[in-house]
Amino acid sequence: MKGEFASCSWPIWRTDDFTRCFQRDYLRILLPLLVIGVSLLNLAVQHILRAVKLKRKHAYEPIADDGTAPIPPADHTELPPEEEPVSESDSDEVLSMNGGPGRLALAKTTTKGSIVQADTPPAQTLSVIVEEVAIAGLVAVNAVALATGAYGRDRGSLAAITGLTVWIYVLILASLRLFLGHTEWRVPRLWNHTAAIYSLQWLFSLIIFRSVLVHPRSQLTQILVIVEFSLTSLLFGMAITTRKGNKTVLLEWEDGIEPGRENLASLFSHYTFAWVDSIVYAGWKEPMTMEKVWNLLPKDKSAAVLANYRQAKKTTSLAYHLISYFKGLLIAQSLWAIGSGVLTFGPTLLLKAILEYVEDPSIAPRNVLWLYVILLPVTDIARSVGDAQALWIGRKICINIRAILVGEIYAKALRRKAAAGKDTELGSDKKKDEVAGEKKGIWARMKRAVGLGKEEDKKDDQAKADDNKDKAADADEQANLGTIINLMSVDSFKVSEVTAYLHFLVASAPTQLIVSIILLYQVMGLSAIPGFIVMALLLPVNIAFARGFASSQKKIMSATDKRIHTTNEILQNIRIIKYFAWEHRFSNIVDEKRRAELKALRTRFMIWASAVAVWNTVPILITFFSFFVYTVIEDKPLYPSVAFTAISLFMLLRYPLDQLGDMIAHVQESKVSIDRIEEFLSEEETEKFEQLGRENIDENGNRVIGFRDATFVWGSKKTVAKDGSMAFRLLDLDVDFKIGKLNVITGPTGSGKTSMLMALLGEMTLIKGKVYLPGGRSREDVRPDPETGLAETVAYVAQQAWLVNASIQDNILFSAPFDEKRYRDVIVACALERDLEILDNGDETLVGEKGITLSGGQKQRISLARAVYSNSKHLLLDDCLSAVDSHTAQWIFNNCIMGPLMRHRTCILVSHNIALCVPHSDFVVMMNNGRVTAQGPTQEIIASGKLGEDVLQKSRPGSAPVSHAPSRVPSSVGEESGTTLVNEADGSEQQTKIQTAKKEPKKQDAMEETAATGAVKWPVMKLYLLSMGSWWFWVVACIVFAAQQLCGVASNIWIKEWANQYTAEETSNSIQFNMNSHTYSSPSVSPTYFASIANYVKGNVTAAAAPEVNVAYYLAVLAIIGMAGALTALIRDLWIFFGSLTASWKLHNRLMRAVTGAKFKFFDVTPLGQMMNRFSKDLEAVDQEVAPIAIGVMTCALGIIVTVVLIAYITPGFLIAGAFITLAYVFLGQFYLHASRDLKRLESIQKSPLFQQFGETLSGVTTIRAYSDERRFVRDNLARINAQLRPFIYLWAANRWLAFRTDFLGDLVAFFAGVFVILSLGKIDAGSAGISLSYAIGFADNILWLVRLYAMNEQNMNSVERIKEYLDVEQEADAIVEKNRPPENWPANGSVEFINYTTRYRRELDPVLRNLTFKINAREKIGIVGRTGAGKSSLTLALFRALEADEGKILIDDVDISLIGLRDLREAITIVPQEPTLFTGTIRTNLDPFHLFTDDQIFAALRRVQLIGPDEITATSHNNTKSTVVVPPTPAIAGTDGEQAEGPSRPASITNKNIFLDLSSPVTESGNNLSQGQRQLLCLARALLKNPTVLVMDEATASIDYATDSKIQETIRELDSTIITIAHRLQTIVDYDKVLVLDKGQIVEYDHPWKLIKKAGGSFRSMCDMSGDYESLAKAAKKAYQAKQLIDVDDEEEDGSKGDAEGNEASEGQSHRS
Secondary structure, eight states: OOOSTTOOOSOSEETTEEOHHIIIIIIIIIHHHHHHHHHHHHHHHHHHHHHHHHHHHHHOOOOOOOSOSOOOHHHHTSOOTTOOOOOOOOOOOOOOTTOOSSGGGGGGGOOTTEEEEEEOOTTHHHHHHHHHHHHHHHHHHHHHHHHHTTTOSTHHHHHHHHHHHHHHHHHHHHHHHHHHTTSTTOOTTHHHHHHHHHHHHHHHHHHHHHHHHHSOOOHHHHHHHHHHHHHHHHHHHHHHHSBGGGOOEEEEEETTBOOOSGGGOBHHHHHHTGGGHHHHHHHHHSOOOGGGSOOOOGGGSHHHHHHHHHHSOOOSOHHHHHHHHTHHHHHHHHHHHHHHHHHTTHHHHHHHHHHHHHHOGGGSOHHHHHHHHHHHHHHHHHHHHHHHHHHHHHHHHHHHHHHHHHHHHHHHHHHBOSSOSSBOOTTGGGHHHHHTTOTTSHHHHHHHHHTOSHHHHHHHHHHHHHHHHHHHHTTTOBOOHHHHHHIIIIIHHHHHHHHTTHHIIIIIHHHHHHHHHHHHHHHHGGGHHHHHHHHHHHHHHHHHHHHHHHHHHHHHHHHHHHHHHHHHHHHHTHHHHHHTTOHHHHHHHHHHHHHHHHHHHHHHHHHHHHHHHHHHHHHHHHHHHHHHIIIIISOOOOOHHHHHHHHHHHHHHHHHHHHHHHHHHHHHHHHHHHHHHHHHHTSOBOOHHHHHOSSOBOTTSOBOEEEEEEEEESSOTTOOOTTSOOSOEEEEEEEEEOTTSEEEEEOSTTSSHHHHHHHHTTOSEEEEEEEEOSOSSOGGGOOOOTTTOOEEEEEEEOSSOOOOSSBHHHHHHTTSOOOHHHHHHHHHHTTOHHHHHHSTTGGGOBOOGGGTTSOHHHHHHHHHHHHHHSOEEEEEEESTTTTSOHHHHHHHIIIIISSGGGTTOEEEEEOSOHHHHGGGOSEEEEEETTEEEEEEEHHHHHHTTTTOHHHHHTSSOSOOOOOSOOSSOOTTTSSOTTSOOOOOSSSOHHHHSOOTTOOOOOOOOTTOOOOOOSSOOHHHHHHHHHHHOOHHHHHHHHHHHHHHHHHHHHHHHHHHHHHHHHOSSSTTOOOOOOOOOOTTSOSSOOGGGTTOOOOOOOTTSOGGGOOOOOHHHHHHHHHHHHHHHHHHHHHHHHHHHHHHHHHHHHHHHHHHHHHHTBOHHHHHHSOHHHHHHIIIIIHHIIIIIHHHHHHHHHHHHHHHHHHHHHHHHHOTTHHHHHHHHHHHHHHHHHHHHHHHHHHHHHHHHHHHHHHHHHHHHHHTHHHHHHTTOHHHHHHHHHHHHHHHHHHHHHHHHHHHHHHHHHHHHHHHHHHHHHHHHHHTBTTBOHHHHHHHHHHHHHHHHHHHHHHHHHHHHHHHHHHHHHHHHHHTSOBOOOSOOGGGOOOTTOSSSOOEEEEEEEEESSTTSOEEEEEEEEEEOTTOEEEEEOSTTSSHHHHHHHHTTSSOOSEEEEEETTEETTTSOHHHHHHHEEEEOSSOOOOSEEHHHHHOTTOOSOHHHHHHHHHHTTSSOTTOOOOOOTTSSOOOOOOOOOSSOBOTTSSBTTOTTOGGGOOOOOGGGSTTOEEOGGGTTSOHHHHHHHHHHHHHHTOOSEEEEESTTTTSOHHHHHHHHHHHHHSOSEEEEEOSOHHHHTTSSEEEEEETTEEEEEEOHHHHHHSTTOHHHHHHHHTTOHHHHHHHHHHHHHHHHHHHHTTTSOHHHHHHHHHHHHHHHTGGGO
16 A cells, blocks of 8 residues: 555556545645646746736837828728727726726727626625635644544645645635735736636545545544535535626626626536526517617627727638637637537446446445436536537637628728629639639648649649639629628628537547547457448548538529529619519519529538438448448357447447538538638728828828829729720819819710719729829818818718618718707708608608608708718719709709808819809819810800800809808798799798697607517418428328338337347347437437447356357348338438428519519518518528428427337336426426527517618718718627627527526436436346436437427528518509400500599508699690609609509500509500619610610610710621620720820820620619719610600609700600600700699699790799799790691691601700700
8 A cells, every 4th residue: 555656556446436545646635736736837927928018018109100191991991999999808807996907998898878887796705705714624624634644644644734735825815816806916817716726626525525425434534524525515616606706897788788697607607508597588578679688798799809800910811810810719619529529428338337237236336326327417417518618609709700700891891992893703713623623621631741632733723823814804893782792691601600610520529439439449349440441431421412512502602692683683673673564574584593593402402311311321331330240250249238339339420420521511611601701801992092192282282172184994994895995084184173162063974074073082093193182081080170160071962862771860960960050951951841841750751771762852952961961071962953853953052052051161063054053153174075175263164155155144143142041941942832932031930940840750760670479370381381282292291201210110129129039038138229310400419329238248148158149130131121211211301302492482483473563662661671681591591491400390209209109118107207307398498489589580680780781881882981981880880780699699598508408307317217227226127227218318309409490490480481471562453454455556646644533652641642634645745843742753653553543543545554454554655764773784685684676776776865976886796696896996096004005195095985885885783884874864765765655754864964965855856655754954844745733742734834934923934933044944935835836737747847847946946055
């Protein structure tokens, strides 16, 4: 006994206890000293590191920023300065009151509008004092032991001394915590040390304690050990149940959201997820809402995460960068996973031991059996904790990564280049690598290392080189909006999802493989090797499946991308599609894309099913081969013990292998995604900030706005199209705008006016020269000038108004501080007052997405109001007067642009309205085809006659600019359009106060998306089930499922028979083996398989006793049964998948039909993001998730039934325990289902605002950048990310909560089963014991998965439910009414008649058109005028039956349009809408998407709308694919670099090519590469191509210069059709046949314009007066009238001359416009 120290003889476990030597030398001396040593070392290292850090801090001073360098674009999307990063450490740093570096740093991280509360743990100091007392007690115990020698002589006193040392050290630590905790000398993280020491000491003393109880020694020793153990237990209990760190935590109540409880949890609560109790309980009591979901921890909020992440410099690829950034968490995750992987085998080995004991109870005392039975649940709980922690850490990484990726993608989107050329397909340049065998992975590296990969490498480099050539040519390719939204919604999701499970790949699967291989070798010796070989072969097969899975996933992704892009475009442009009755044609296009997508999906399902089949066959193969070798080759008798232990271990082995294959697949998939993201993040960024610099100061130190010898191009500098032309350029600009004055830019359509503003804003690519504008700094950094209140920033009004999805007031304020008076003035100046009175909720009305709830004019005026309200000193207005009618335009010009609100502000205005704007301006720039043709002070330009003589007369007309703000909009712009313009400045104070008695509107939220509550309803399930197939489908399904389960039972029974053959003497010694297929379920190992381990037959049974058994027969039948099982599983999966694909197709089809056939009002009230969510996320769930999970639910349910039947058959006594356990499970499941269902719903609803804000930002990125307001949008985005992550992370917390609790219940089952075995020892044989235990354990697992999968199934059904919601949307009338089809050539004449027509938008609103009765004769041209919101656009909607009649009817050629089909109606009449709508594609696909016309017809239409000039030649090749273009010879064709081919001798020769000469010229998303005017002309050409009899034009030429407009009007006048024009420009319609004046939905006047002009006091007359153009209007109207009278007299003349006469008259009468 005396031997060397710490050299105890092996084995240290003897029958029922550890050896004394081990207990004394290791547990009492070595291990405790080791623990203290580690603790001390840790403290020392920490101290040194801190000292070094402090030194460093004082060493360096950062260089001051001198403020001249341009700000890098990233700065603008950086986190705002007040969001400081949060420290990651869980240190003990309590609030230090003397401003030390303590927790006060945290105060900065609180966001605005939040309350901070310090939460102190209960009995904070008291608990430390109790600790001190307990430790003192332990010191005393060890002192007594030392004095009395109670632990034995020599070594015993050493043990006592060690004990003293340890506890005195701990005493010092605890005292430090008590006394220095609140001072600046505190030592960080001491609590962690004491807690760790308590836990380990408790473990050591536990073993000694048991030993003393089992083998009592002297009384004194026993008492000392018991006291020591109880004190240690007290300390341990306190350590794990007091709050982690026992420190004060600052809780932040942000906007009334409860802070998360996680950082208040104790260790015990962390490991058991008890801190989730309250949220689960809350969810069970009543449905969860976002307000009740806790907030994220401060360090998990997206701002903090991003701030910390951006401090890490990125040097490697994104994937490796993220891994190294999260390495700490990933390592912790892996360690937990390794622990749980080892413990997985605990129950297996314990069960083996228990059964050996039952077989031969004489081998050890009874207490050992109790030890085993108690250890059974303990080891499994420990495993469960390890699993849960690994997964939870994974989820934390997951939300952090999602915040990082979404945040980075968003910031990048704010910095991307404006409209570049082509769209890239992200991830597409990887195609060539794939051909070479996806050599990105680990395998490739290994292959290369071995030297196999060399050949392919060369090919690869060649391919890459070719690739780079292509890439250089397309330098300006960009991801389009659909792709970016996909990156954000799908790719970032995939990447973050894979991080949550990474530990399976790195830690848990490898651990389990190694352990089970070792154990197998112990059981079977050499015969295990064939099994290993089969397993090893399986891994490449699994990886191959994974590969196939990844590539099919990629195919699905790209197919989905395409479908979503098309769908997105259809939904964005749904109005035009409905007007043209193209729904069915576009639906067919989508169906085609959907077919491709489902085809890819089918491949994926096939791979999945075969993978499952392989997975099911492998164990059979393995058992077959191993037993074959064991019995036939080694010729050993196969006892049940060996057989069943082996089978159990082989089954266990299947899991890690499957996980490996699976994870490799997922990792590869997410690698694809992360590469796509990285490719997007490394795209070109805007050069705005380099171009503009920090200040707009030129070399002479003056503030300048303008250009110095600058040339710009759209897209990249190097890009040259295939025919040698470049993108649109602005050439040789040298402009100096006047600061503080009004500058006007004018010129024909497509001459580059908008481009000039864009160049000024830095959005175009600068080729040479300089550009000056204050816009390089973030808006928040620029302080306003105290005198004027204006800041050196820019406000910009885009030609297409861009509004955010919020209330009108929020749009105008654009988050500037609210100033009541200024706000009122702005509303009056922008003529919004009347509109706000008309709208239901006034300025609280929501602007729908993209402003859909408002008319074009209202949107533009709100956008203008936003610019005017801002404190920016410089305003860039892009044609902001085009969408409003003439007298509103006049009012806005006088009161807003020239009014007091614009005093001292620079205004650069693009306008066609020369007569109105130029005379009052100070500086004019005239553009043509990308060049400045004239510029200078207004008077000079007017005098030069370049603007036409018409402006000369009114060079400075009488109406001086208004000097004070009008108090309200006068009535002709405002109220009843009858009275004259009176400026009631003083008289009417009472009117200034806008009606305060306005009804208090309930503020609704733009993104209010309804979440259904409660369980998923049966109709939803029924919808899905019936979509899968009819009753026969389900009959077959039931048969297949039953067959599959039966095979499992059959194999069990067969093995039992076989075992009985062997042990003829002990018949019942058989052990069942439960083979329920857990295919779709547990990632963790199911304990069902452990248990089938038979008793080891002891070595004392000699081989001779083995009976002869026909092994071959039993093996063969077993193999057959196994194969049958695998086959039925395969058929089962394929059958369900087949049904699921059918359902996918049917549901998408119905959804598409329902949405495209919905009424117009559906699109007014439904944001696009919400609709897209249905088409992307929800459909994806239906396609990919529902079927596999449904299979899982059914399998688990059947498994449970089989289990219950078998257990009841063998040991009926167990049913009692089973009943109680089941009740507990049901109770748990109820709790969990309620909370998880609501959290899941909230999470999917919270995605919509995120998507929607994304889309919104992408479409308005130039406006946001012009306002330099990126930071605010970044902040908003971060808030939305948080809102989406909150339900997500707590949903996973609830999952872990459930998993731990079900595991615990399962362990109780196992424990009671064990107790039951002990109690009936002797009455029970090993076989029955094994069966009862094994099934009891499996039962728990099956139920856990049933609950989990059932919940998941409900969540997926939630997607079906959301789709169903749209299937029931109110539909429009039928497309075709068979019994009422109009004649073929209808409408032949085109007369339109309204008879007592009334209509309204929605039932609850007032009518928009009231009792209209008027007739438009065939081929008449009618103008409709009226104040914005008078019902002009509603009239067109009525014609197209977008609004159905309340009463009355409309006849076209005497056919009542309400009786015929919509398609017949809409194909027969044509509209040119207010918003020009174009599709991605080419000019040809836009004009003629369905190939109904020839090239010549298309060119003719383009000429008619002046997009091709009279002298431009188009050469048409008749292959109809690409039209070749003959460019008239210019002196020098531009060389490739944009330099001239012939040198600088002829600088004037560079021109921009007319892209309309080539019908295959690309049109980007919604036509962004064309100017607004060109888009309108293109839409007009599209309408003219149809050669309509009735043509409706809704302000169709608003964005076109007057010259082009007058030519187009001529074209239109020549048309032989009825024309109804809604006009803002009176010149357009003043020579029409009749004018209809509307107000508030009623007819005010209807007659020939000349008659109306003569009518004194008439509305039309007052409009003409207001426009300031009365004389020329009257002249034109009169001429037209006289011409008409002439023609009426000479009626016999042909139509042609009529056109001529009218044309001549018109062109004469309108010469002033040229």
